[in-house]
Structures are given as structure tokens and as C-alpha cells.
Amino acid sequence: MRFAVDTGGTFTDLVVEDDAGELHMFKASTTPQDPIRGVIDSLQAAADGFGTSLADLLGRGSMLIHGTTHAINAIITGNTARTAFLTTAGHPDVLVLREGGRTEPFNYTVAYPEPYIPRSLTWEVPERLLSDGKVYAALDEDAVRASLKEMAGQGVEAIAVCLIWSIVNPAHELRVGELIEEALPGIPYTLSHRLNPSLREYRRASSAALDASLKPLMGAYMRNLTGRLKEAGFSGRTLVVTSQAGVIDADHAAEAPIHLINSGPSLAPVAGRYFARVDEKADTAVIADTGGTTYDVSLVRKGSIPWTRETWIGTPYRGHMTGFPSVDVKSIGAGGGSIAWVDEGGLLHVGPQSAGAMPGPVCYGRGGEKPTLTDASLVLGYIDPGFFLGGTMKLETEKARAAIDRDVAAPLGMSVEEAAAAIVEVATENMVQAINDITVAQGIDPAEGTLIGGGGAAGLNSVLIARRLGCPSLVIPEVGAGLSAAGALMSDLSNQYAKAKFAHTGAFDTDGVNAVLADLAAQAKAFIDGPGKGSIEQHITYVAEARYPHQVWEIEVPLRKDRFEGEADIRALVADFHAQHEEIFAISDPDAEVEVIGWTAVVRCKIRPQEGGSLKHDEAAVALPDTHDREVFFPDTGKVKAKVRRFDDLKPGESVAGPAIIESSFTTVVVNPGATAVRRPSGSLSIDPFH
Known part of the structure; x- marks a missing residue:
């Protein structure tokens, strides 16, 4: 038996997969003052539904997967640790200056944003490395010790370290880590080159700062979660959803909590991709997850889930950039609440x-x-x-x-x-604009894809949204009210490893690049042999961060092999880059060479044999009347009688013409006049918004 729990702003969703592979869905109110209480409450609701005790239910469980907004909420509310920032002398303002940019370039009344870690908690480290890794100025260890002593006097609870060019030569950062352990044992710290070996200084510094500030809080949260689950009777494996649409062990998450910033919304597209493929045979879809507090929009593009490194917490340029890849999700304050x-x-x-x-x-x-x-x-x-x-x-x-x-x-x-x-x-217009921001703004026509409606409030206005977008089909999965939790059950155990290594395809350093790829492969295989041991399938994919010469931004290009064996492999990378650039920007330069600034290995271990699953229904609820009428109001028609059907009583292939209401214990789907819903074999409702 497996459990998947997603803690939202209003409700905590639980999907239970029993030993027969059938799914059961439960909800409980989220308890913001104690989120784990909401998790336990949802499990208690499941125990009541199964007619057993909580301890017995948990004792039968082999795995619990948890999606949480605890990390992002802590950042937004300022409930993070008192964190110090250690950086190379002469660069104390990397978190202040950021990368430039303004959302309102001519509005000079807007105050300059505060850095994530204030200058008062920033210390400069006398040292300097060059871009080739050579030591220009040796690390002044005495100065570091003096700085650490000052931190202790100021009550610092965590430390972020980001030194210039540590991604090329990490020796100074590693030594600073050793000095922290000697002077301030027990104080968590983050070394930027380990966490995020990216070329851009602000992003690397910001990710280190965010990660370090979350370590005391999320470490305690993970220990509390696993401890309370154990006390309640659970002895299985506790996994946590990451921002990259995968899962990792809870203790691993505590070591790098930046992985959890977008934990909640990241798995809706995993489930959405499955239902788009199964129900509509579509490889392009817009996933709209309507919760009680937020409306989260994500994409499936040609069967893949787009990632972004342009993830801001708060308003772009005024908030804080994570500098870390995550599923591209657009969230707005529009939900049932x-x-x-x-x-x-x-x-x-x-x-x-x-x-x-x-x-x-x-x-x-x-x-x-x-x-x-x-x-x-x-x-x-x-x-x-x-x-x-x-x-x-x-x-x-x-x-x-x-x-x-x-x-x-x-x-x-x-x-x-x-x-x-x-x-x-x-509310519908707000949601449509959020979808346009993530589709039209990226050259995607939403009218060419399927709209997947998830979340308990999705069915209230998804037909209206689909009509505004021109989507030919709308799918409301039977488990849509817990779409992210369902996605958690479908997800893989995963991790990624990255390393900066500049390469130009016109004068390609084959040996150097192959050495980097071999190192990444070794780390990925160690993950398979460690956390991934016993998994059903394992896959390692390799990605290059590439650009045209003199471009400012890169795109990710999958590699065909795990090493370069000759000129043909280099030309294949160039061709794939041109095609990817054409796909994203509708332009390419086929005669140009390509620069690569970094390499990434993504490892995925399949831990569940099947991807989908049928929803098992509460027999007591099914006994309620299947068909009746209810008076409802639509702007174009006024008050009309609408057929009311039970979601779970519709037979596969059965259709319902609007105006109609199709309801289950967890959601209500409004089929507006002029629309038609059909029950799919998967259990989903497929709605034609226009016929």
C-alpha cells in the first residue's frame, strides 16, 4: 500500500494505492499552524474510509510521498533561519545588484528590493580564483575564522558560501566548509559549487542563500514528519516531492531543501501528461490545477514537461531567483477560496x-x-x-x-x-491570462492542446476557460481533485547532477567534456545503487546548456549519447541545438557554431510498476440517487434546470449534454449549455466545450 499526500493552502489531498492497485482519494482541511497535523488528519480519514485504525492502515504502507508548500511559505513569510553570507572580498553586493531588470522600467517610485540576506550579515573572504581555476590570491584562513567568530556573536543559524569561480576550482569553498565545522559545529551551511555549479554568480549565490536559510526549518520539519508518522504506526519509506517533478528521500531533502520550493505544484503535469495521452491521445496539454488558494498552470510540450531556471519567488526582479531548475509553473492567487x-x-x-x-x-x-x-x-x-x-x-x-x-x-x-x-x-479571465502567460508568451497556441483540469475547484469554470482559449477538448480526471497527489504516485525517484565546463563546437575539448560526462555518470550510477536500489527501471539522460556565441541565455539540449566519440557526435549536438532553438524561438542560424557552458545528468528510477490506476468509490456514496435536476444560473440563460449526475455512475462511453452538473465526493463539474461530456475508460470526463 502506498500513500501520496499533497498539502495545499486549503485542503490536504491524499491518494491511497491499495495492494490491488486501485486508488482511493481522501481530503482533510490543511492546518497552516501545523501542516503535519493535516497530513495525519487525511490519513485518519483514509483509515475511517477503510474501516480500520490509523495504526493498522499505516502499518500496511510501504511508501508515503509528500508534496509540501512548507518551504515556499517559510520564504514568503520570512520564517527562515538567520543566515550569513560568505563571499569573495570585493563582491559583497552580489545579492543586492542581482541581474538587473525592472518589471516597470519607468516607475521610479518603486523602492529597490532588499537582498535575501542583508548586508549586515554579509562577510567578505580574502581569496580569489581565476576563471581557469588558478589561485590569484590564497584563502586567508585567519580572516575566515575571525568572521565565523563574529557570526557566532550575532546569532547566525545557517551560512551560505559563494566564492568566485568555485565551480572551476572548489578548493577554497571546501576549506571554508571545514573551517565552519571546526568553529561552529552543528551550524548548517551550503557550498554553492556543490548545490548549483552554474556560471552566473547571482543565481549561484541566491540558490545557496535560499538553501542554507531553509536547512534548520526543513530539517526539523522532515524529522518531525518522519517521527510523527512512525509514532502513528508507519514504518515504510518517506519520500518528498521535488521542484523537478520527481521524489527524493526525506533525509536527502533536508540536506538540500531548495529542491522543495516548488514541491506542491510540480507533479500536476506528471499526472496531466498521463491523462492527456490516455484520454485524448495528445502530447501537448495545458495543466490547470485549481486549488483553494492558488491557480497553478503548467505545460506538457510534445510529451515532455518544460523546466525553467528563471524561477522567481515573488515578482520577477523584485523577488528572489532560486537559480535552480524546476518545472515551469505559473501560479496566481485565484482558487476556490x-x-x-x-x-x-x-x-x-x-x-x-x-x-x-x-x-x-x-x-x-x-x-x-x-x-x-x-x-x-x-x-x-x-x-x-x-x-x-x-x-x-x-x-x-x-x-x-x-x-x-x-x-x-x-x-x-x-x-x-x-x-x-x-x-x-x-476569476475565469484571471485564469485565462495566467495560461496565456505560459503558452502564448512562449510561442504555444493553447487551441492546439488539451486542457487538463485538476484541483477540487477545477470543474466550476473549466468549460468557460477552454472556450476562451479555443481548446478543442477539456479533460477532468476522476482523480483530478487530487491531481498533484496522483502525480506523486506516478513519479520517479530522481536526482540531477551538474557541472560547469565551457566548450565550443568549433574547437571542441572532447577529452575534457568526456571527463565531465563520466564524472556525472558515476554520480548518477551511485544514486541508482543507493537510493534507487531495488527500483524497477533506471534511466540516465544527459543535457547540455548551450547557446549561440555571444548570446546571453542558454537552452537545454538533450544529448544522444553519454560521451563524444568523434566529429559526428559534435555535429549531432549542433544540429539538435539548431532544431531546439527553432522550436522555441522560431529562428535558428544553421551555419553557426555552438557554445556549451554546462552539462547535466538526470537520473530517474521507476518505483511503481504501472502509471495510472482506477479510482475505487465509497459504496455508501454511490447509493445516493444517480439522476435528478437542480436549478442553476448561467449568465446567458438565467435560471435553468440542469441534470445532476454522479461522476462514478457514468458508464464508459456515456455522454451528458449541458446544461448539467456532474459531481463526486471531491469535485463538481459544470457542463455549460452547448457543451458535452463523455466518460472515458480511464474514468476521466472528456468535455467538448463547443458541442
Whole structure:
């Protein structure tokens, strides 16, 4: 038995794979003050569903995979360790100056952003290496010891080290690490060349700073998670979702917590890729995961999940760059709990503020006072107040109506239903723009792909989103309400190893590059023999970070082999780069040579025999009436009678024409007038938005 838990801003999703390979889905409220409590609560809900004790359920488990927002939340709220920054003398402002760029280049009223680690906690190290690795100025160890003594006096809890050209020669950084262990034993530290051997100084420094600042917190969180699970009866393997759409062991995650910054949203595209392929035979898809707090958008492009190194925490140029590759995810404050409000000019907004898990939307009856997208959907008749979360949570419609009337309808001079419909329309537009940012802005036409709707609130307006984008098909997976958790079960144990090594294809250093690739291969194979031992399949892929000469930015080009044996292999790399550049930018220069600045090995170990799985339903819930009518409101038609069907009672191949509501214990799918839904053999709903 395997467990996959995804902690969201409002709900904690759990997908359980039993010994027969069938999937079971459960939800519990997220507990922000103690996220692990929400994990335990979701497992308790599963134990209740299986009719057994929590200890018995956990005792049958071999693996638990956890996706968490704990790391990103700590950075955003400033709840990280007091961290020092050690850098080469003369370069104390690398975190201040960043890489330049402004989101509003002519708005000079915006204050310059503060560095992630303040200058008051920055120490300069007398040393200097040249770009070829030669020592220009020796490391002054006495000065380092003096700096460490000052740090101890200032209550430093973690240390980030980033020295110039340590990616070419790490000797000075390694020695600084030894000095830290001698002077401040027990204080966690991060050496930039080990964590992120990238060419750009700011990105390497920023990733080291972020990683070090998270080590005390995430180390404690991982120990707490594994400890409390063990106390509750779990003796299996605890894995954590990474930003790269893979999983790693919890103790490994504690050593490099920067891997967890985008832990939550990264696995939705893994599940989305599977359902796009199985249900629509599509290799291009937009994955839209609608949670209670955020709307996360990602892509599947020609069967692969795009990565990016341009990951910012906060607003680009004003926030902090992770400098670390992660799944390309666009997140906005638009979810079921997003608050609707009218500004002084009479314009309606939805989000980015969220009611969160506590107190939640007004209809939850937990003290929330501001109307949300969930409240609007309830008022429109989309959600059954007696069947929310399978009837385990009763919603209060009149409280939702009163809040919408007070905060939206009255200020805008609308009826309550018109105001609720306007809330849905504004939220839809926000979501469409988020999708455009990650598709049209990258040369992808969303009308050529399938829209995959995930998250508990996905079905409320996904038909409207698909229509705005021109998508020919929309898929709502049966496990869509826990899409990221389902993706966790489908994911591989993975890691990546990188090394900087400049190479020009016109004068290629074959021996030097092959030595780098051999070193990366050895590290990848050690991972297979270590954490990956016992896995079903293992794969190692190699990637070059390449560019045209004098270009500023690189693209990633997969290598055909694990070493270069002759001129033909070099020409193959050049040809693949031109093709990749043409694909991304619609332009290439076939006569040009190529520069490579770094090499990466990605290792993946398959730990689950099958990719998908059928959802097992609660027999008590299935016993409820299958078909009935409910009055719902659509802007174009007003109030109409809509057929209400149970998601799990639809037979494969059976179709339902809108207006209709298809609901399960975890989600509600609105099939607008003019759209048609068909149940697929996988259990998914495939919706034609236009017919």
C-alpha cells in the first residue's frame, strides 16, 4: 500500500494505492499552524474510509510521498533561519545588484528590493580564483575564522558560501566548509559549487542563500514528519516531492531543501501528461490545477514537461531567483477560496487574497466574512450544499448569499445571482491570462492542446476557460481533485547532477567534456545503487546548456549519447541545438557554431510498476440517487434546470449534454449549455466545450 499526500493552502489531498492497485482519494482541511497535523488528519480519514485504525492502515504502507508548500511559505513569510553570507572580498553586493531588470522600467517610485540576506550579515573572504581555476590570491584562513567568530556573536543559524569561480576550482569553498565545522559545529551551511555549479554568480549565490536559510526549518520539519508518522504506526519509506517533478528521500531533502520550493505544484503535469495521452491521445496539454488558494498552470510540450531556471519567488526582479531548475509553473492567487471585492472605482476583483483553510469561504460557517469563488458557485447552484466533500461538510447557502449581496451585488447594483456570475467570469479571465502567460508568451497556441483540469475547484469554470482559449477538448480526471497527489504516485525517484565546463563546437575539448560526462555518470550510477536500489527501471539522460556565441541565455539540449566519440557526435549536438532553438524561438542560424557552458545528468528510477490506476468509490456514496435536476444560473440563460449526475455512475462511453452538473465526493463539474461530456475508460470526463 502506498500513500501520496499533497498539502495545499486549503485542503490536504491524499491518494491511497491499495495492494490491488486501485486508488482511493481522501481530503482533510490543511492546518497552516501545523501542516503535519493535516497530513495525519487525511490519513485518519483514509483509515475511517477503510474501516480500520490509523495504526493498522499505516502499518500496511510501504511508501508515503509528500508534496509540501512548507518551504515556499517559510520564504514568503520570512520564517527562515538567520543566515550569513560568505563571499569573495570585493563582491559583497552580489545579492543586492542581482541581474538587473525592472518589471516597470519607468516607475521610479518603486523602492529597490532588499537582498535575501542583508548586508549586515554579509562577510567578505580574502581569496580569489581565476576563471581557469588558478589561485590569484590564497584563502586567508585567519580572516575566515575571525568572521565565523563574529557570526557566532550575532546569532547566525545557517551560512551560505559563494566564492568566485568555485565551480572551476572548489578548493577554497571546501576549506571554508571545514573551517565552519571546526568553529561552529552543528551550524548548517551550503557550498554553492556543490548545490548549483552554474556560471552566473547571482543565481549561484541566491540558490545557496535560499538553501542554507531553509536547512534548520526543513530539517526539523522532515524529522518531525518522519517521527510523527512512525509514532502513528508507519514504518515504510518517506519520500518528498521535488521542484523537478520527481521524489527524493526525506533525509536527502533536508540536506538540500531548495529542491522543495516548488514541491506542491510540480507533479500536476506528471499526472496531466498521463491523462492527456490516455484520454485524448495528445502530447501537448495545458495543466490547470485549481486549488483553494492558488491557480497553478503548467505545460506538457510534445510529451515532455518544460523546466525553467528563471524561477522567481515573488515578482520577477523584485523577488528572489532560486537559480535552480524546476518545472515551469505559473501560479496566481485565484482558487476556490479567492476573495471577491469591489474597489473604490467600482471594479470587481477576485483574489489574490484568499480565505484559505481557516476560516475559509463564508459558506463553510467557520467565521469567514468575505465572499469567495466557492460562495459564488454555491449561490449559482453549481455546488450541492448537502454533498460537499461527499456530505461530510454542510455548506450554508444563505450566509454566502448575504456576503455576496453586501460586498458585490449592492455596490454594483446587481442581483445576487448576477453578482455571483460576475465573480466566476472575473476569476475565469484571471485564469485565462495566467495560461496565456505560459503558452502564448512562449510561442504555444493553447487551441492546439488539451486542457487538463485538476484541483477540487477545477470543474466550476473549466468549460468557460477552454472556450476562451479555443481548446478543442477539456479533460477532468476522476482523480483530478487530487491531481498533484496522483502525480506523486506516478513519479520517479530522481536526482540531477551538474557541472560547469565551457566548450565550443568549433574547437571542441572532447577529452575534457568526456571527463565531465563520466564524472556525472558515476554520480548518477551511485544514486541508482543507493537510493534507487531495488527500483524497477533506471534511466540516465544527459543535457547540455548551450547557446549561440555571444548570446546571453542558454537552452537545454538533450544529448544522444553519454560521451563524444568523434566529429559526428559534435555535429549531432549542433544540429539538435539548431532544431531546439527553432522550436522555441522560431529562428535558428544553421551555419553557426555552438557554445556549451554546462552539462547535466538526470537520473530517474521507476518505483511503481504501472502509471495510472482506477479510482475505487465509497459504496455508501454511490447509493445516493444517480439522476435528478437542480436549478442553476448561467449568465446567458438565467435560471435553468440542469441534470445532476454522479461522476462514478457514468458508464464508459456515456455522454451528458449541458446544461448539467456532474459531481463526486471531491469535485463538481459544470457542463455549460452547448457543451458535452463523455466518460472515458480511464474514468476521466472528456468535455467538448463547443458541442
